[in-house]
Amino acid sequence: MSTSRNLPVTEPHNEMQEDSGKTTVCxxxxxxxxQSNQVVDWxxxxxSSDNGTLFHDLRFLAYHPCDRFDTHHLIFRRNxxxxxxxxxxxxxxxxxxxxLRSPYGxxxxxxxxxxxxxxxxxxxxxxxxxxxxxxxxxxGIETRTGPNVYAACPNDTLSFALAASGFIxxxxxxxxxxxxxxxxxxxxxxxxxxxxxxYIQSAIRHGLEVNAVGVxxxxxxxxxxxxxxxxxxxxxxxxxxxxxxxxxLVPDHMRLFVCELQGQMIAGSLVFxxxxxxxxxxxxxxxxxxxxxxxxxxxxxxxxxYYSARGFKYLDLGPSTFDDFAVNHGLARFKEDxxxxxxxxxxxxxxxxx
Numbered sequence: 001m002s003t004s005r006n007l008p009v010t011e012p013h014n015e016m017q018e019d020s021g022k023t024t025v026c027x028x029x030x031x032x033x034x035q036s037n038q039v040v041d042w043x044x045x046x047x048s049s050d051n052g053t054l055f056h057d058l059r060f061l062a063y064h065p066c067d068r069f070d071t072h073h074l075i076f077r078r079n080x081x082x083x084x085x086x087x088x089x090x091x092x093x094x095x096x097x098x099x100l101r102s103p104y105g106x107x108x109x110x111x112x113x114x115x116x117x118x119x120x121x122x123x124x125x126x127x128x129x130x131x132x133x134x135x136x137x138x139x140g141i142e143t144r145t146g147p148n149v150y151a152a153c154p155n156d157t158l159s160f161a162l163a164a165s166g167f168i169x170x171x172x173x174x175x176x177x178x179x180x181x182x183x184x185x186x187x188x189x190x191x192x193x194x195x196x197x198x199y200i201q202s203a204i205r206h207g208l209e210v211n212a213v214g215v216x217x218x219x220x221x222x223x224x225x226x227x228x229x230x231x232x233x234x235x236x237x238x239x240x241x242x243x244x245x246x247x248x249l250v251p252d253h254m255r256l257f258v259c260e261l262q263g264q265m266i267a268g269s270l271v272f273x274x275x276x277x278x279x280x281x282x283x284x285x286x287x288x289x290x291x292x293x294x295x296x297x298x299x300x301x302x303x304x305x306y307y308s309a310r311g312f313k314y315l316d317l318g319p320s321t322f323d324d325f326a327v328n329h330g331l332a333r334f335k336e337d338x339x340x341x342x343x344x345x346x347x348x349x350x351x352x353x354x
Contacts, residue, residue, distance in 0.1 A: 026128040031073040033058050045082050050115040051151040053274040054253050055106030056087050063245045064105050072100060076125060084125050085112035097139040108146035108345060115152055122161040130165060133352060140351040147343035149177060149314055150278050162348045171323050171347035176340030178315040184308040188301055191339030199294035200301055206293055210259045210302035215247045217258060221268050228285040257303050259295045267295035269303055279307045280316040300338050
């Protein structure tokens with residue numbers, strides 16, 4: 001059952017409001033995903049928002065088993081008008097502290113805002129969230145925001161509002177993102193370095209082909225992905241059954257690309273379409289036995305061409321660093337050679353005072 005609290009928030013200053021002396025309120029409502037009217041409002045706002053992504057979509061988040069997280073999604077209104085979304089869960093840290101965390105099961109989370117959000121009102125929303133968390137008896141907030149190019153109008157207003165409200169930047173990851181040319185024919189000519197372009201042209205001459213395929217190829221791709229990650233000591237965020245579940249929940253936002261040599265899958269990439277501007281190569285991989293053909297480079301370029309042709313602005317190649325700030329130099333160099341530019345994925349933390 002949803003709950004709400006009315007918390008005082010001052011409107012951005014203008015002469016009419018100052019003369020009237022009226023105080024507006026920000027209503028924070030706990031969203032129940034089983035309530036269709038709340039879900040309709042959530043989806044409509046997300047679709048028209050400035051910075052919303054697939055990771056803020058309640059359908060995407062529904063792949064988690066219901067007993068895995070104590071979900072606590074929030075929706076913000078003022079005078080009946082929807083202002084922001086905040087997908088989240090209440091998590092308990094090893095020391096017993098209870099935090100409101102966003103994301104709790106995605107790469108990025110935090111506030112979803114409208115394109116008309118101003119600095120004053122963004123700060124007020126953050127303050128409203130802080131008041132709500134304190135009122136709920138929680139110990140703080142942790143939120144990870146995506147690169148500003150995820151937004152229709154890239155900006156750092158939210159990051160400023162968090163810092164201005166006492167949040168501390170606790171972690172910062174470097175992620176490489178390719179700005180896509182407006183014309184797909186420019187992708188190969190303008191993005192990769194001369195050396196990578198030579199590898200790609202050689203792969204084409206050897207007959208490598210990259211195509212978007214259906215979910216029926218997912219199991220074979222996952223087997224290759226698992227072997228690739230195991231060789232390099234990395235884990236996987238999702239099980240095969242979870243990826244199959246995601247295909248059921250958000251089929252229009254997932255695309256599997258495979259690179260084949262004489263009909264054999266030797267590389268691929270599972271791409272999440274975050275919104276109508278940004279695609280995210282979430283799971284790139286290749287079969288090490290075919291490294292000499294450089295299939296990863298060809299796959300990346302073909303994926304970039306695919307999304308350029310469909311009007312997307314960016315292809316996110318994922319993080320090249322993690323919590324210790326240590327750069328995976330080989331991975332970063334590959335992404336940079338493919339046209340990737342560094343942007344930050346930031347984790348912000350706020351401790352409530354007792």
